[in-house]
Amino acid sequence: MAGQSAWNVVRLLRKLADQGQAILCTIHQPSALLFESFDRLLLLERGGETVYFGDIGKDSHVIRNYFAANGAFCPANVNPAEYMLEAIGAGTTPRVGDRDWKDIWLDSPECESLRSKIAQINNEALTRPVAEKTKLSTYATPFMYQLRTVTARNYLALWRSPDYLFSRLFVCSFISFFVSLSFLQLGISLRDLQFRVFSLFWVTILPAIIMAQIEPMFISNRRTFIREASSRIYSPYVFAIAQTLSEIPGSIVCAIVYWVLMVYPMHFGQGAAGLNGTGFQLLMTLTMMIFGVTLGQLIGAISPSVQVAALYNPFLTLVLGTFCGVTLPHVNNGFWWTWLYQLVPYTRTIAAMVSTELFGLKWGQAFVNITGGYIDNLDATSNCKYCSYAVGDEFYTPLGISFSGAGATLGSSLLILLSTWLRQSLHRDISATPNADP
Numbered sequence: 001m002a003g004q005s006a007w008n009v010v011r012l013l014r015k016l017a018d019q020g021q022a023i024l025c026t027i028h029q030p031s032a033l034l035f036e037s038f039d040r041l042l043l044l045e046r047g048g049e050t051v052y053f054g055d056i057g058k059d060s061h062v063i064r065n066y067f068a069a070n071g072a073f074c075p076a077n078v079n080p081a082e083y084m085l086e087a088i089g090a091g092t093t094p095r096v097g098d099r100d101w102k103d104i105w106l107d108s109p110e111c112e113s114l115r116s117k118i119a120q121i122n123n124e125a126l127t128r129p130v131a132e133k134t135k136l137s138t139y140a141t142p143f144m145y146q147l148r149t150v151t152a153r154n155y156l157a158l159w160r161s162p163d164y165l166f167s168r169l170f171v172c173s174f175i176s177f178f179v180s181l182s183f184l185q186l187g188i189s190l191r192d193l194q195f196r197v198f199s200l201f202w203v204t205i206l207p208a209i210i211m212a213q214i215e216p217m218f219i220s221n222r223r224t225f226i227r228e229a230s231s232r233i234y235s236p237y238v239f240a241i242a243q244t245l246s247e248i249p250g251s252i253v254c255a256i257v258y259w260v261l262m263v264y265p266m267h268f269g270q271g272a273a274g275l276n277g278t279g280f281q282l283l284m285t286l287t288m289m290i291f292g293v294t295l296g297q298l299i300g301a302i303s304p305s306v307q308v309a310a311l312y313n314p315f316l317t318l319v320l321g322t323f324c325g326v327t328l329p330h331v332n333n334g335f336w337w338t339w340l341y342q343l344v345p346y347t348r349t350i351a352a353m354v355s356t357e358l359f360g361l362k363w364g365q366a367f368v369n370i371t372g373g374y375i376d377n378l379d380a381t382s383n384c385k386y387c388s389y390a391v392g393d394e395f396y397t398p399l400g401i402s403f404s405g406a407g408a409t410l411g412s413s414l415l416i417l418l419s420t421w422l423r424q425s426l427h428r429d430i431s432a433t434p435n436a437d438p
Contacts, residue, residue: 006030006031006034007033007034010034010037011037013025013037014037017039029081029082030081031079031081032060032079032080032081035056035060035079035080035081036056036058036059036060038056039055039056040053040054040055040056041053041054041055041056041063043084043088045088045089045090045101045102046090049100049102050102050105051084051088051101051102051105052066052084052101052105052110053105053111053114054066054110054114060080063080063084064080066108066110067083067084067087070097070101070104070108071096071097072084072087072096072097074087087101088101089101138232138235139232139233139234139235140232141234143235143237143238146233146234146235146238147238147241147242147245149234150234150238150239150242151241151242151245151246153242154221154242154243154245154246155246155249157246158246158247158250164213164217165250167213168209168210168213168250168254169250169253169254169257171209172206172209172254172255172257172258173254173257173258173261175202175205175206175209175258176202176257176258176259176261176262177261179199179202179262179266180199180261180262180265180266181265183195183196183198183199183266184265184266185265185266185267186199186266186267186268187267193358196266196268196354196357196358197326197354197358199262199266200350200353200354200357201321201324201326201327201350203258203284203285203288203349203350203353204288204320204321204324204346204349204350205321206258206285206288206289206292207288207289207291207292207295207296207317207320208292208313208316208317209292210251210289210292210293210296211292211295211296211299211313211316212296212310212313213296214247214292214293214296214297214300215296215297215299215300215303215306215309215310215313216306216309218243218296218297218300218301219300219303219305219306219309221239221243222300222301225239240297240301243297244290244293244294244297247290247293248290248293251286251289251290251293252286252289254289255282255285255286255288255289256282258285259278259281259282259285262281262285263278263281263282268281268357269357271356271357271358271359271360272359272360273356273357273359273360277356277357277359280352280353280356281353281356281357284349284352284353287349288349291345291349295316299312299313299316319340319344320344320345320346321346323340323341323344323346323347324344324346324347324349324350325341325346325347325350325351326350326354
């Protein structure tokens with residue numbers, strides 16, 4: 001069994017060598033068949049002195065001829081590997097001849113030919129122009145090639161997980177459809193104005209749903225990355241960016257479905273922004289989708305397990321929803337409002353959506369220039385319908401919201417980029433310890 005195992009190993013080495021792989025190995029007491037499988041031999045005696053270095057040849061004829069020329073003739077029925085050891089005195093019998101075999105090698109034409117070849121190689125190397133020193137890279141392939149390959153692999157993995165995609169699409173469409181049925185064809189009354197703001201507030205629920213779905217998937221993919229990180233196939237930055245890019249197509253589809261079921265049944269876009277305003281609502285809905293993806297991946301990156309990651313979600317959902325700018329009255333003082341109101345990204349998103357929907361939305365005809373507001377039934381002789389708000393702007397101004405869509409979009413985008421950068425930094429630390437417990 002030992003001989004068969006040795007033959008299998010040598011046969012594998014022979015296949016690798018035939019493919020151009022350089023192999024250096026030592027072998028102890030090889031059989032004649034194994035010995036002939038090698039191309040060249042470096043034979044050493046006691047003290048590390050060279051006895052022979054050169055080709056073996058078919059049926060070991062090259063090395064047989066060398067020893068025969070120096071007085072050590074190997075019979076045809078004897079293993080040449082064992083005979084050489086006996087001839088140089090490495091076995092139990094005295095060496096063949098009266099000279100040390102290292103001296104024979106130093107005076108041999110084979111040694112002289114080898115020295116000439118080494119000198120020729122050195123001269124050729126000296127005549128070559130010095131190549132410019134290039135910066136060594138940790139990875140064998142460029143960054144963009146890594147990103148394309150890993151992103152394509154993630155796309156394929158998600159495509160093969162239809163339950164993962166359809167579950168998010170179903171939840172997003174169900175929430176939007178349920179809210180739309182509750183507020184069908186909103187009008188221009190004060191109660192409808194409040195309903196418009198409340199219907200937009202439901203967009204803040206989307207990141208919480210996405211986070212609960214993203215975190216298990218991200219932690220599972222992280223285990224794969226940790227296993228592959230030791231081989232230096234791709235960088236942690238590529239892993240983090242590819243995880244986000246692969247989620248964008250699904251987020252776009254979910255955002256469009258949610259937007260269609262929200263805008264048209266509830267009769268949005270009656271303000272001064274018009275149809276452009278409804279298009280902006282789609283952009284902000286997509287922003288919330290991607291923010292939920294990046295925030296869920298951030299939580300997954302700092303969590304050792306899915307169970308721990310799930311503990312963050314209720315707290316973050318509560319804080320983000322409470323201080324989004326519409327659930328609590330806007331004040332300019334207080335401990336929480338001093339910093340948390342500015343820190344929560346929902347304040348910019350909800351402010352952009354509310355101001356776009358209510359900007360220039362008239363709630364009736366003009367009442368009087370002195371008191372402001374409007375009277376809904378100017379021709380009536382009783383039951384005067386008076387509203388204190390002439391346009392929707394006057395409703396959201398006390399909430400600390402202003403019509404500044406570009407600023408809101410920029411703020412949300414910066415928060416998304418910040419979240420992605422934090423995940424990349426965390427994965428850089430993870431990749432430094434590839435054997436860590438995920």
